[in-house]
Amino acid sequence: MDKMLTPNEAADRLGIKRSTIMYYIDHGNLAATKVLGRWQIAASDLRDFAKRNNVVLRASGSPAGAR
DSSP, rough: OEEEEHHHHHHHHTSHHHHHHHHHHTTTTTTTTTTEEEEEEEEOOOOHHHHHOOOOOOOTTOOOOOO
């Protein structure tokens, strides 16, 4: 099974704000599922989104600005 990420984790991986992730979800640009009232994003969906938008994902746990 694919690892599931919270919007905060997805935002950290993309180097953007959580509110931007929520915008992408709300507008259908990023696939997400609501589980028990909380949004979950499959890691594979985040990778696909990043690839479509030419964004480099940060490794999980990387501090902001790390390359």
